[in-house]
Ligand SMILES: [Fe+2]
């Protein structure tokens with residue numbers, strides 16, 4: 676990976692003769708306010724205690740009806756938490772589509788590298804983010820929520836992701852630097868899908884659990900692929916010490932071991948999918964052989 680170099684003047688070591696003058700200026704012009712940073716901490720606490728929450732859940736049109744509907748059972752004991760987290764993931768997947776669109780532009784502007792993603796690879800991941808977004812929108816709607824609402828957790832995650840969006844849409848950042856941004860997004864995505872699977876499982880909804888486990892599996896693949904691309908760019912092995920060409924195969928092997936350990940449950944799911952017409956089955960197969 677080539678690093679541009681030569682003109683960075685941020686370090687003090689480049690102008691050692693100015694360091695003393697800079698320190699002297701600090702002594703000559705001290706802060707004009709009294710006290711230290713502990714006052715800032717006190718203000719933070721005061722505002723936090725007296726302020727409003729970052730967001731609230733929308734008036735729940737569906738939740739009002741929940742007591743009478745099957746959705747109550749699906750959402751479990753914490754319906755608002757579940758809808759909040761669904762809203763969060765929905766917004767994140769929608770942003771994921773935009774992030775991969777930006778990455779496709781980077782690939783076009785900066786070109787590829789050995790072991791890095793092709794345009795088709797990126798478009799494939801983009802399509803899967805979009806698929807997750809549509810699946811979540813349908814789930815929220817079925818459960819009586821509003822898929823267009825920005826839930827508190829969606830708001831927090833959008834703020835957390837601002838830096839990633841800034842890096843990927845900055846025309847000066849390279850494809851590899853942008854992949855580092857996507858890596859952060861995929862790490863967060865993996866963690867949050869795992870939490871959503873647990874919420875669905877605890878609510879006792881097998882259909883929802885299966886849908887979310889499928890999405891979680893796809894996101895694991897995304898993470899592995901992004902990790903291997905970055906490792907290839909740095910001519911090193913991917914995370915976990917696995918040489919990058921083997922990392923994807925290794926991830927696939929561990930996934931298939933996990934699903935066979937799942938036994939009868941997995942077989943039930945396959946039957947259910949077959950009954951449902953197998954939408955997406957072909958796609959999963961394609962992903963495995965790539
Ligand atoms: Fe995602």
Ligand SMILES: [Fe+2]
Pocket residue numbers: 771804861864894897898
């Ligand atoms: Fe992803």
